[in-house]
Amino acid sequence: MYSVIPYQAAYALSVSQIFHEAIHAIDDLQYSPAHKAAWSAKPRSSYHWHKRLSRSRAWIVVDTSQIVAGRPKCCGFINLETRFYSLGYIDSLYVHPEHQGNGLARALYEGLELWAKDRGYPELSVDASILSKEVFLSYGFKVKHRSYQEKLGQVIMGFLMSKSL
Template sequence: MLKLIPYQKCYAVEVSMLAHISICGISEDVYCEEEKSAWSFAPRSAYHWHKRLSKSQTWLVVDDKRIESDKAFCCGFINLETQFESRGYIDSLYVHPAYQRRGIASQLYTALEQWARQQKFDELSVDASKVSKPLFESMGFKVRHRSYQEKRGVVIMGYYMLKGLI
């Protein structure tokens, strides 16, 4: 059974692997091998992900029918920046390839938006990948402009998107 839970440090290693596997699993028609390798040439450390996610509001979806290391398997996560200068910025959204197309990204986003509305955020923003752009559009986001991120000397194109919450 899939459950939505708040981030816990014990999932940092799984989050690291999940992000890397998700990026590597993107179709070559969307991002070429060079772009995917620049984006994630290897899993980032659990320390990196824990530090990043513990400084933001983060939700996980776990599969409690699949137990690994005495805990449910993490199959997706999303996090929202809450600091003043980046408040309302969706930093990450990843779903394990084996769990995609099951509504997990929508479930994660819905929890995030509900929380942001309760906190009285004015708007949400995201640098959406080519993969996540359709999801964010379906949730009411509008493209503000294309965005470009340089990673390991490779420029990766995405979309800076906004959604007002007021």
């Protein structure tokens, strides 16, 4: 049984592992091994992820039927920037490869959208990867333009997308 809950510091290491494993599970035809290594050479520290998620509004999805280290297993996460200069920007949406295809990304996104609407956010935006572009289109986002991020000498293509709320 899955449940979406607010992010907690105890899950920072799980978030790091999910991010890294989700990146490296991408088919090499979508993003090359060099792109994936630049995107996530190795799992980042739990300190990094806790700091990143604590400075935004973040949720995780847990599997309550699997207990790891005394708490439900984390299977995915999403976070939304809440500061003025990036208000409404979805920074991350990742689901562990073993749990993809079970509606977890949608559950995370729907919780985020409801939270944003309740607070009067006029718009959400995201830099979607080639893979997540279709996911965000299914949530009603529109492509504004292609986007490019340089990471460790690799240029990774994506799409800047937005949705009015």
